[in-house]
Amino acid sequence: MKVKIKVWRQKNRNSNGSFVTYDSPDLNPNMSFLEMLDVVNEGLAVKGDEPIAFDHDCREGICGTCSLVIDGKPHGPHKGVATCQTYMRSFKEGDLITVEPFRATPFPLVKDLVVDRKSFDRIQQAGGFISVRTGSAPDANAVPVPKENADLAMDAAQCIGCGACVAACKNASAMLFVSAKVSHLGLLPQGQPERHRRVKAMVDQMDAEGFGGCTVTGSCEAVCPKEISLDFIARMNRDYAMSLLKGDPKGIAGGGA
Amino acid sequence: MATLNSNIPTGPLAGKWNSHKFSSKLINPANKRKYKVIVVGAGLAGASASATLAELGYEVENFVFHDSPRRAHSIAAQGGINASKNYQNDGDSVHRLFYDTIKGGDYRSREANVHRLAEVSVNIIDQCTAQGVPFAREYGGLLDNRSFGGAQVSRTFYARGQTGQQLLLGAYSALSRMIGNGGVKSHTHAEMLDLVVVNGHAKGIIVRDLQTGEITRHVADAVVLATGGYGNVFNLSTYARGSNTTAIWRAYKRGACFANPCYTQIHPTCIPVSGDYQSKLTLMSESLRNDGRIWVPKRKEDCGKAPADIPEEQRDYFLERMYGAFGNLAPRDVSSRAAKYVCDEGRGIGPTGLGVYLDFSDAIGRLGESKIRERYGNLFAIYHEITAEDAYKTPMRIFPAVHYTMGGLWVDYNLMSNVPGLFVLGEANFSDHGANRLGASALMQGLADGYFVLPSTIATYLATVKPGSRPKVDQAEFKEAEESVRAMTRHFLGSKGKRTPSSFHKELGKIMWEYCGMARNKAGLEKAIQLISALREEYRTNLMVSGAENEWNQSLEVAGRVADFIELGELMCRDALMREESCGGHFREEYQYTGADPEVQQGLVNSGDVKRRDDQFAFVAAWEHAGAGKAPVLNREPLVYEEVKMSTRSYK
Amino acid sequence: MNLLLRIWRSSLGKKYVMALTGAALFVFLIGHLVGNLQVFGKPELINRYAALLKSQPGLLWGARIGLLACVGMHIAAAVTLLQANRAARPVGYAGGDAYGSTLASRVMPMSGLVILAFIIYHLLHFTAMQPGINGVGDFSKLRGELDGKPVTDVYAMMILGFQVWWVVLAYLVAQTLLFLHLGHGLASMFQSLGLRNHVWWPRIQVFARVASLALFIGYGSIPVAIFAGGLGKDYAAKSKIQLETGSIQKEVVR
Structure with a gap:
């Protein structure tokens, strides 16, 4: 099969970008979307053109590195998967596929389809942890956790930190990401001592990073690779x-330990 | 020749770690902050070490080439983490985990290291639980376990099918806490491109900022590499595309010995290759083997049929047939080779004939689909996503793929390499898994090294360093290292050949898989060495790299990594050629059991199983770089077994 | 004070303000509808109700000021949030925007803006009784008598007001947008205040849909019944004369 891809090309943050359309070579429908980009890039490189920059790593939907907005939807047409788990059989012969970077002010563009998501790290650093020094933990079975809570915490903990929720939201809100982190720890007994301090620190950092607010449109949930x-x-x-x-x-400092 | 002193403490095995901790020097809290430690990598080992060192009071700088310290490939581990908690009351103990690991590694690991690993395994589970890692639980609220390959007890803790991600997020949260309070300085999109050695001691690194292309020098009192394994030398593997050998390879070229490079683990349960374009292979967790049964048709003629049309009596459940006691839970190397054999016999299934079935129909019949969905739902979903097949209805197709490298930089008991001040953790070192790693042990080792071992043993080195004696970054050694990095960059960008780095990587991968993969022999390895050296020459003359130096340039990144893989590939073949025995994941066709061997006749092993030669090869092969164009030097560290008797590994 | 400032400064805090003021306005809408539906009874019914409200100026003005404050805070929070949201996401997608969201959720600012315009018009129309904007005449001349005391003839005002096609149209447009606004807003209110989980969310959504539809039907029925259904036709004719002549027609108010 062959498709056309309309890709956002932008040399760096300070230059202007534009769409460029490329014809794909002959593709196997069992290729992943990223493998399709690999093949297109290989063709560009051989011609002496600059390959399309895009983020990727594990290619099995867990590291959260890959991004891309494919035909208006972060992570492509399917529910519950990341871009790297999107396969060319989801497209038709001759399709024109629009590929864009995640768009959000707190995710500044690096190059082409690559954006910088450090703002997520800074939210985590503000409070996304349980303060426990190595070596100070009690026996793992000392505190039973109701299975329902453990399962629900796990549902939240599945977040891979890809940022698709932000990319999909018309407000570039990070609420789904932050709430998943807050809920994961807040649901467990181990997370109770810092529960309220954590949520406050993380939300305040989220606001400081310039993410928008939640208007409950549901886009984030619809595109989340972990649903x-x-x-x-x-x-x-x-x-x-x-x-x-x-x-x-009274009298405590914010941040850190 | 390098001096290799393993520094294994004396005394009885079970007491070595405790007595070592007691006899090691301590650094007083006021002095700790005068020491700076560079940690490269933020997977399980790197993140846990960075956080813990900072908690102890050391000044820590962490470097990752990823955009965030939460992306390392530890995240992809699915199945679980072992610990000898014996919560199941099924007879587990530190000693049993130690013994299983030694045996699983085919008697090619250090007893003392493995025993320490088994000891701290229990602390890891405590630590991670306290951090909020949502391990699976039973209705009573206590932790659940599952069984895993190579063990007859249930000691594996898990978090759905994404234990690796949950443990990594735990370590990342600890690291984030320390970044947040200033204990750790984090550098992201920062790729280490050289190690700086001053007066024989590792004192810094040279780093390229992947966003801007800026090259910078960083100095510290000690350097810790936790940069993962090098399985991407095969191009196709279950590794992340970005996983590479550059950090440890450049340390090797600065004098650190590379131990047992040929020990590669081929994981039995991956989704088969479907075409030449393929960029990576996807693992289906070994935990699936708990409930799935592996089979191929008994007759070649049935291979083209739909699995449902092959009646029960025409199926060969070959692992159950060959390895009765362990059956479908035989260790990874054994299971992978068995799959290779049946495919070599022409009984492989799927479009390429390189595949076997992993069938859940019995388990679904026994437990119901909902129970199977609860246990493996996300794995079945991944499988469906990739193959468009429903494994609840039809068996999965699986085939072995490169998954882990047991080899790595040589380290002593303190995890320090032969270059003083250079510590190596996790998969990047060679230390604990011998010639084969058991399932759910990689997570255990990464976290053991990072949380519990290094933070204690690093003091033995730092105590010998005068506080404030760090060199300055404008010293000659730093300038020289930076210049060598710049020269390499200039060379790549000046290459005006016709082939991209990726095309070389693919070719290297094919050579490695063909001659240095699941089965190796002398003639093939010699041929591979020739092919690789020709490939290296072509890489020098016919490479093309697009883009410029001072910008985000993925071609340039890949060019450097592939150059290192090519050199490493050659060393792996040399090591495999030198090791004239079979052990664990290293299978030399010349050294296997046959029907003539008494062990086969007694029913201990199968014909075709690996045959060790303990009299000649019970040693760690630590290769030392001898300079460009010269053959590497082999150093041998003998493996002394005090507690366990080396014996034939039997899983029958 | 510190707490209020904190609430106002955080994006979540502003959403609490939106939700709470929205909830108050929703309660008002129910009350207001109950009052207005009395138009389907005898003229005396709604006029008595109007007179009752006017007899308690303290309560009436308290409620009015409270409601206006709610509207003001609701709008202020919305505007500042909207600014932040626009700043966070200045660029849209060429391949299509807002995957997986409902129309109602995307048009909240627009529907809110139209409702605001409507509120102003509605206040001028019936509360301030500005003659120039109703297409009929000076409503303040519509006087009736109740229990021997002169009162405003609210019944006549409504019946006459909704004889004008474009007024009816304007009310229906506003009520449709209110329906959209509430359909999303009522459910979001629970979300913003954290009053939801997987069990209650489907029920909350049903509640939001049913409540917003009920309000739409209730409010919409009044202009439609008057304009197209002939409600109070005879009364309108007489009131029209009163409007033109300014004479009180005592017999119609019993």
């Missing part, structure tokens, strides 16, 4: 309200 539920956003809203009502304890 993380909007329920977690509600849970975070609840926790954040509690943290506001509780206020800060």
